[in-house]
Amino acid sequence: MGVERYKDKTMAESVATSEMNHEAAANDRVMFGFWVYLMTDLLMFAVLFAVYAVLHGNTEGGPGGSDLFSQPLALAETLILLTSSFTCGIGMIAARRGNKNQVLVWFGITFLLGLAFLSLELQEFAEFIREGHALSSNAFFSSFFVLVGTHGLHIISGLFWMFVTLVFVLVRGLNRHLVRKLALLSLFWHFLDIVWIFIFTIVYLMAYV
Amino acid sequence: MKEFLIGRLSMEALPHEWFTIGGSAFFGALILALVVILTVTKRWGWLWKEWLTSVDPKKIGIMYFIVAGFMLIARGGLEALMMWLQQALGSSDMPGFLGASHGYLSAEHFQQIFTAHGNIMVFFVAMGFIFGLINYIVPLQIGARDLASPFLNTLGFWLFVAGVVMVNMFFFVGGEYAATGWLAVAPLSGTEFSPGTGMDYLIWSLQISGIGTTLGAINFIMTILKMRAPGMTLWKMPAFTWGSLCSMIMAVTVFPLLTATLFLVFFDRYFDTHFFTTALGGNAMMYTNLIWMWGHPEVYILVLPAYGVFTEIVSTFSRKAIANYTSNIIGLIGVSLFALSVWLHHFFTMGAGADVNSFFGVMTIFIAIPTTVLVFTWIATMYKGRIRMTTPMLWFLGFIAVFTFGGVTGVMLAVPPVDFQFHNSLFLVAHFHSNVIGGVLFGVFAGISYWFPKIAGYRLNERLGRYAFWCWMIGFSLSFIPMYILGLMGATRRLDTYDASSGWQPFYVLMLIGGIIIAVGVALQLAQIIASVIQKRRLHDSTGDPWEGRTLEWAVPSPAPSYNFATIPQVTTRDAYWEMKKQGIPARKFEDIRMPKNTASGIYISIFAFLVGFALVWHINWLAIVSLIGAIVCVIARTFNDDTEYVVTAAEVEKMEETRMAKVRALHAEKDTGPDEDMGLLEFIKLVITWALNVIRTRRWRNQ
Numbered sequence: 001m002g003v004e005r006y007k008d009k010t011m012a013e014s015v016a017t018s019e020m021n022h023e024a025a026a027n028d029r030v031m032f033g034f035w036v037y038l039m040t041d042l043l044m045f046a047v048l049f050a051v052y053a054v055l056h057g058n059t060e061g062g063p064g065g066s067d068l069f070s071q072p073l074a075l076a077e078t079l080i081l082l083t084s085s086f087t088c089g090i091g092m093i094a095a096r097r098g099n100k101n102q103v104l105v106w107f108g109i110t111f112l113l114g115l116a117f118l119s120l121e122l123q124e125f126a127e128f129i130r131e132g133h134a135l136s137s138n139a140f141f142s143s144f145f146v147l148v149g150t151h152g153l154h155i156i157s158g159l160f161w162m163f164v165t166l167v168f169v170l171v172r173g174l175n176r177h178l179v180r181k182l183a184l185l186s187l188f189w190h191f192l193d194i195v196w197i198f199i200f201t202i203v204y205l206m207a208y209v
Numbered sequence: 210m211k212e213f214l215i216g217r218l219s220m221e222a223l224p225h226e227w228f229t230i231g232g233s234a235f236f237g238a239l240i241l242a243l244v245v246i247l248t249v250t251k252r253w254g255w256l257w258k259e260w261l262t263s264v265d266p267k268k269i270g271i272m273y274f275i276v277a278g279f280m281l282i283a284r285g286g287l288e289a290l291m292m293w294l295q296q297a298l299g300s301s302d303m304p305g306f307l308g309a310s311h312g313y314l315s316a317e318h319f320q321q322i323f324t325a326h327g328n329i330m331v332f333f334v335a336m337g338f339i340f341g342l343i344n345y346i347v348p349l350q351i352g353a354r355d356l357a358s359p360f361l362n363t364l365g366f367w368l369f370v371a372g373v374v375m376v377n378m379f380f381f382v383g384g385e386y387a388a389t390g391w392l393a394v395a396p397l398s399g400t401e402f403s404p405g406t407g408m409d410y411l412i413w414s415l416q417i418s419g420i421g422t423t424l425g426a427i428n429f430i431m432t433i434l435k436m437r438a439p440g441m442t443l444w445k446m447p448a449f450t451w452g453s454l455c456s457m458i459m460a461v462t463v464f465p466l467l468t469a470t471l472f473l474v475f476f477d478r479y480f481d482t483h484f485f486t487t488a489l490g491g492n493a494m495m496y497t498n499l500i501w502m503w504g505h506p507e508v509y510i511l512v513l514p515a516y517g518v519f520t521e522i523v524s525t526f527s528r529k530a531i532a533n534y535t536s537n538i539i540g541l542i543g544v545s546l547f548a549l550s551v552w553l554h555h556f557f558t559m560g561a562g563a564d565v566n567s568f569f570g571v572m573t574i575f576i577a578i579p580t581t582v583l584v585f586t587w588i589a590t591m592y593k594g595r596i597r598m599t600t601p602m603l604w605f606l607g608f609i610a611v612f613t614f615g616g617v618t619g620v621m622l623a624v625p626p627v628d629f630q631f632h633n634s635l636f637l638v639a640h641f642h643s644n645v646i647g648g649v650l651f652g653v654f655a656g657i658s659y660w661f662p663k664i665a666g667y668r669l670n671e672r673l674g675r676y677a678f679w680c681w682m683i684g685f686s687l688s689f690i691p692m693y694i695l696g697l698m699g700a701t702r703r704l705d706t707y708d709a710s711s712g713w714q715p716f717y718v719l720m721l722i723g724g725i726i727i728a729v730g731v732a733l734q735l736a737q738i739i740a741s742v743i744q745k746r747r748l749h750d751s752t753g754d755p756w757e758g759r760t761l762e763w764a765v766p767s768p769a770p771s772y773n774f775a776t777i778p779q780v781t782t783r784d785a786y787w788e789m790k791k792q793g794i795p796a797r798k799f800e801d802i803r804m805p806k807n808t809a810s811g812i813y814i815s816i817f818a819f820l821v822g823f824a825l826v827w828h829i830n831w832l833a834i835v836s837l838i839g840a841i842v843c844v845i846a847r848t849f850n851d852d853t854e855y856v857v858t859a860a861e862v863e864k865m866e867e868t869r870m871a872k873v874r875a876l877h878a879e880k881d882t883g884p885d886e887d888m889g890l891l892e893f894i895k896l897v898i899t900w901a902l903n904v905i906r907t908r909r910w911r912n913q
Contacts, residue, residue, distance in 0.1 A: 058490025139490030
């Protein structure tokens, strides 16, 4: 009887370790794959940046970037997004520690900051549209709206993803699947930050060069 | 209201020309036949559970083969013959018929055909076959049980299928395909010059299948880099896996460019943006640049795995390790690196200036160097080898001849001043067909006949395979050598009619004859498969290693079990299985195996993706939004589902292996009463006729 139990225990242990290995290997693969995905997304942005670089001067007599952009607004957007990356990082540390409440708090703050960024961006777009500009006005506006708008669309999907994940965290608690999901999400969020730095530089700052 | 509900759709969208009526009748009949067969044989559940929802890369690979083969015959190949027939009849002194002014196709219809031919052959035939091979073979070669993400793989496959359906959709709804040429250059692809839905069908079929390709490529990079058997370092990887890795890395590098570019074209058409328009600051030349940044590497994405296939074949059938493996692999890597910086040679005539043209001309000539290294390693592998002239080997030799021809003409075209003469001529068309048919398609045929025993459990009929090969070779020479000559004589590509005094007609007729011979070759390939099924007892492969192979895929039984390897092999050298056979195969130790569960999520997501595309073709905005939401919901449901695996216990694995062995032994013991050689053509025809007569007489499909 005692021997039996002993046997079972080692078996259970070996199953547990193999499961851990399996899990760790799977995590490793998924993280790597997500990096590759991020690179493909970055290449899509590269196309949009190249297109903007080619077309931004083609305003066909309409106003150009330096006539339209508000530097304080762009700076505010940048600071908000950078802060959100910071809070997202802290949330991730909490997730690794398995602290569910802190995860909810820090990712919640990240979510709100993302929302604030988005509303500023939409405000800017709305103002341009009120002034009578649109996607179809000229090549400059086409490339501006599509480049910045694609980033905005990524932010929207990131926020949506964050919302759904947090709901699952709330319902299911912090299991290892959700921690992995949060890790991917934070990668995605930092990635959007980097893309925004380039947008800030190339679109908003270089308009004045 | 009507516009809100159904967008641009109207009664006129229904088929009303002979080719759309014919097409929808053909596809309708096909679907009906499938439904009847499945219902009568009660196989719906089997089809759904065993195949459609399967995440086994081996089954997905076979499904890729079926779809790609179907597209090759029913669309791409048929269109090639239609074009050749038109051109053979298209001399200006001959009267047209079927309402066409020359030949039998109107100019518009002819344009749609060459556009569709290009799209289908590249996206849905070549890509399909290559992905099929990679799916089936790569996990086996690296000693893996599965892919890194089985779900991404089925999703990629089903997005590919959604693209296939989209490219055929105009037969049912719409009546036209794009008439722009396969890359749809701007501003021709804009609404101003292509207002119809054909161009939208092109955008969305390429977009959806292209996204599938990107996902599939990410998955294979993860798999190859992270899931190799213990001991298999990168420099011990089989050549086909290397070719696939290079190809997939290129795919993730350039397919995002295609996706972004197609989105921009779509914005131009849907939201009146000005990226590639002629008015309001758009830049049409930027489109040409962007699309070729994807388009040129694309042909290398197709050909790199084919190079790998040939390396495996020449090494196996020469009974030698690859001569200078390192050079061979560096050749593959070199091709992939150079391939990213040559795209501009497609438009030397655009006027980028001498400096830019020279750079890209020189880079293009450079790419011949790693390719030549590859060719020499193959030839050196044969040197002093014990060569067996099997059909895969024949395809390899045919490839060397045709591909070298295409390569040399490619170097000619790479010289900008020369290219100014050849640009848009039939010489160019003949050049790239030499490379894609000689390189990719021959590679696929070689690969399929080489790995068929692994896939089916019996090898293919060699005799009919040889006939098919020679039909292809002769037909290819007869259709493409005149094409080179015509190009030199000044014939431009994509002509549906030409002046009688040019004297070109005999060449076009020769090309048609060559095309018919190729078609006979395809028919023989089908006959080869059927004849092999009939004779499968005789062709049965009980060892799992019919060719005395060198790489790990031959270490597992044929066909491979769902978990590939009951015991994961330990790799110490290149040609791991060859080494294992020399050292003695280690005893098997069974262990628990985790396998992914089947899933239909890929199918659901692809259906929604298809609906998004279809809705945007017809401007049905509500449907696009609803379908997009549907797709997102499916993605969430799938990604938050934690219960995606099941465990096959060691005892179960052992039992499965035992049953399999017993089955193989039983098959082996069963005496085959047929003749002791592969069936010839006459015998095959006789057999088919007897069977058909028997069916008619007894009204029974099988003799009980």
